[in-house]
Amino acid sequence: MKFRNALVAATILALPIAAKAQPIGGWYIAGGAGANLMLNENVKINSVSGAGGSGHFKSTVGPAFDLSVGYGLGNGLRAEIEGLYTYNSFNGVSGGATGGGQEQKFGGFANVLYDFVGLSPYVQPYVGAGVGYLWAKEASLHIDTPAFASSAANDTEGSFAYQGIIGAAIPISGAPGLALTVDYRFVGMTGDRNYSATLNGGAARYKLDNNYNNIFMVGFRYAFGAPAPAPVAPAPAAVPASPVSRSYLVFFDWDKADLTTRARQIVAEAAANSTKVQYTRLEVNGYTDTSGTPQYNQGLSIRRAQSVAAELVKDGVPKSAISIQGFGETHLLVPTGPGVREPQNRRVEIIIK
Structure with a gap:
């Protein structure tokens, strides 16, 4: 996968400018951008007349952005509040039907993360998990088959969400507190979401259930109050040893x-x-x-x-x-x-x- 290869390349290129990794003690901010590979999303169509059908929307790769504020305890543990935004288009429907639309997701998470201190002097791996709430805004959803044509009005529905995170931070030499971050996260939404629609001109609804996302991010993190690297002390001048020292x-x-x-x-x-x-x-x-x-x-x-x-x-x-x-x-x-x-x-x- 080209994007995953790009993440690996970014990590390798950053190593020559990496500083010594240290656990975060205090407040920090972080942000990133990347790509969301959303899995196919199940849809069921029901109308008041009893007609309907089911299938799943096929999605394209779309952008993802996040911004977070957190606090580190100095022992590897961190807690943060994160805002997340993703966008994906649908470019088809299973079963030979045609259809499409767009989906935007936005909301927030409360995350707990752990930095693995001491595994590497210049790269600090981390893992984390979070729970939160996301809204999914659907636009121009439509499915057409030889038997019926349907469309959904623009609408927004929300549900509880969760995520798992794995990544690495690479401190940047010469900029105390600043680090390059590369991570992967799996994000899911719970429950069903219902959107008003029409089916052959009559009232209907779309029910979307599973919403699973593979998100790859590259970003930066800045820890406030990080100490400057200790200067390299010059070699001390030779002095005669004191006989009474x-x-x-x-x-x-x-x-x-x-x-x-x-x-x-x-x-x-x-x-x-x-x-x-x-x-x-x-x-x-x-x-x-x-x-x-x-x-x-x-x-x-x-x-x-x-x-x-x-x-x-x-x-x-x-x-x-x-x-x-x-x-x-x-x-x-x-x-x-x-x-x-x-x-x-x-x-x-x-x-x-």
Whole structure:
């Protein structure tokens, strides 16, 4: 299928400009355009005289558009409200009859999606499902056979709808928060819809039931407040090692900034040893693993450094001699991908200089 091949090509072409994939934490907007391959739609014609018939309309490929607003929890889960519009023409009827018309669908969905964090550094697959309500507006519906001629008035009927979604997001390098999205969705409408019609000049109605759609979309998504990529640090200039520099590592439980018993022992050891050397300052640097959003991790690394600094002061180190920094999920002790809970990366380093 040409359109499906185009989606694959768009994904491949976007990879050279892709940035590191990160879970969304906060508000975002998204929109896309694509094609709707609507399956044949069943129709039954009934008149007050008892005449009628049945068959199905054959549809052509038509355009589809969507727009959504959502919120990400920072752990891969997202919830959003989406508006959807599709248009298809009918170019024939089964059973040798002639006929045609047009159908427009429009409405909204409440969707829940999950981004698979850590599967790939540059492409983030996602799946989702949604429920909502769609209106189907029929125009110029008509079916003609040797036995009868019928037509339906322009009319709009609605019903509950559902959808399943599978796709991938490719963050764009140089534009924090912006990502190219490619997805497929299956959309269905429930129940029957009845439209007023005429049959051989008399009153009748068209009853349309199944309405199934295969929609392929390409679009963009923008997450508000996404952090800028960390600049590549230049290679540090070589400096002679200080003979009195000494460092201590204090580790933390996941998503915690309070000190364990073992952590307090290490801080006490660092405080005691600082009195045995002539130091100019104590650097207290906090770090996290890659689970959680970069913004949250930055704050957590600072809180961990503050906990260690407070314990150093309690153990006799002058507060004025301590400098505190938080580095978030940068400078990993154990290199990992995004979204990984690595105990050795959840640490504070005390450096005595």
